[in-house]
Amino acid sequence: HARVGKSSHLNLCPLHRSTVGALLASKLGWKFYDADDYHPEENRVKMGRGIPLNDQDRIPWLCNLHDILLRDVASGQHVVLACSALKKAYRDILIRGKDGAPLKCDETGKDSQPAEVKLLVVHLSGSFEVISGRLLKRRGHFMPPELLQSQFDTLEPPSAPENFIQVSVDKNISEIIATVLETLT
Numbered sequence: 001h002a003r004v005g006k007s008s009h010l011n012l013c014p015l016h017r018s019t020v021g022a023l024l025a026s027k028l029g030w031k032f033y034d035a036d037d038y039h040p041e042e043n044r045v046k047m048g049r050g051i052p053l054n055d056q057d058r059i060p061w062l063c064n065l066h067d068i069l070l071r072d073v074a075s076g077q078h079v080v081l082a083c084s085a086l087k088k089a090y091r092d093i094l095i096r097g098k099d100g101a102p103l104k105c106d107e108t109g110k111d112s113q114p115a116e117v118k119l120l121v122v123h124l125s126g127s128f129e130v131i132s133g134r135l136l137k138r139r140g141h142f143m144p145p146e147l148l149q150s151q152f153d154t155l156e157p158p159s160a161p162e163n164f165i166q167v168s169v170d171k172n173i174s175e176i177i178a179t180v181l182e183t184l185t
Contacts, residue, residue, distance in 0.1 A: 010043065016124055016134070016169055020176050021082030026082070027177065028184070031072060035065055035083035052150035055089075062093040069117040084155045085121075091162065095119050121158045122180050126169035128152055134169075 008061075016032045025032035043057050065083065073081045085091045095117050132148055156166035167179050 008181060010027070016096045016173065017084070020093050020122075020173060020180075021080045021108070022126065023173065024177050024180055025080040027181065028078065030078040030080050033065070033068065033079065033081045035061075035081060038064055038068070049146060051120060052147055054152075058090060059093065059098060062090055063098045066094050066097045066117065069091070069119075070097075073117055084151065086151060087156045088158070088162065089129075091119070091121060091158070121162060121164035121165055122183075123158050123166045124176070125166050130169060 018036070021034065022032050024030075038062055043053055043061060046053060046057065062085065067079065069081065071078055081094070083094070085094055128148070135148055157168070165180070165183050167176050170177070171179070
């Protein structure tokens with residue numbers, strides 16, 4: 001399959017998301033972004049205080065990530081983005097931007113193609129207990145483990161017609177990566 005404009009987006013599991021994303025990008029020779037690195041300071045402070053983010057906190061962050069993905073796709077760069085885009089609306093923002101599908105204008109000023117990112121959502125799924133146990137072992141992250149329940153409460157797992165695969169975090173990292181690579185080839 002041609003992979004022009006394809007980005008891979010990894011969803012949910014806080015501990016493995018970045019690890020799997022970085023390893024996958026390395027194996028593919030793609031650029032890697034950890035969406036957590038792009039949270040504005042206000043979001044980090046809010047989460048650090050144990051306050052869950054709301055849509056108003058997340059939407060500007062997701063729009064910024066969409067712009068980053070668009071820039072890379074426009075330059076022919078394939079991307080792996082590790083991101084907790086918990087709701088379908090959040091994943092839609094990553095694909096189309098805040099207002100659906102903003103149009104690009106060609107040199108004549110006429111509307112041309114939508115500014116979309118082709119996205120494969122890799123949903124890393126696991127039970128609250130498994131993910132909570134891993135979070136408790138994580139050190140140095142601004143999101144405290146106490147916020148995990150709010151993430152589960154917010155989660156809308158991907159479903160048709162979204163372009164996604166679901167991979168259990170009960171698998172080891174090499175099995176997760178092999179599953180994703182098999183899907184991409």
